[in-house]
Amino acid sequence: MEKRIINPWKWQDERSYVQAVEVKNVTSTLYVAGQAAVYPDGTSSNDDMETQLKLAINNLETVIAEAGYEAKNIVRLTIYTTNTAELWPQFPILQEWIAKHGLQQVVTLMEVVSLFETLKVELEATAVK
Structure with a gap:
């Protein structure tokens, strides 16, 4: 697999x-x-944004590993949240995870009216081999 990154600007690097x-x-x-942020028994989290983001990241990693892929090969990440203002202070958690895996992915962030039950953030990804 070959990846080529296209960045006409530099400002996205900080993001x-x-x-x-x-x-x-x-x-x-x-x-x-x-x-x-859904637990292994299928229960949706009632926790704060930070806790839900960490659990969503963990669940994303679990699915990717179970499929025999590596998180470093995520090429697209879509973030859905019910509250962007509440997510922004937690963004360093996501940035640390991205740096840990050396990701170079495109990202789309969308604020939505609601997610399933009590969920506040959801991560959708595309990975390649």
């Missing part, structure tokens, strides 16, 4: 994403459904 990723010679692609 932990890239403008475009071109991927060639891919052997497989994994499309991961939105992962949120």
